[in-house]
Amino acid sequence: MSNKKQIDIKSLSKELESLIDVTGDSCGPLLINELQARIDKTVEIFNKDVDKILSILFNVYHDRRENCKKILDNNSSNNFEDDIEEKEVVSPQFIKSYENKNKL
Secondary structure, eight states, X not given: OOHHHXXXXXXXHXXXXXXXXXXXXXXXXXXXXXXXXXXXXXXXXXXHHHHHHHHHHHHHHHHHHHHXXXXXXXXXXXXXXXXXXXXXXXXXXXXXXXXXXXXX
């Protein structure tokens, strides 16, 4: 390349860098705030979805548990007690924590 082209490229690069710095200083905080708002919204949607899914799963768990208790009660009334050993139903720890938290 000729010296004139190198000088033009260097001067253009310096001008471009200064423009980028000015743009970054003025738009940077706006972009960061927008990104933070979008991340917050995404996390909020995720948390709502997880709460909904867990509520559904806990309801299914409790329904199945009640159905099993009914079956056991029906079987024990039909004198099948010898075949069925009664055991206390123990919930997993995370379900106990959830029930205590939500007073179920």
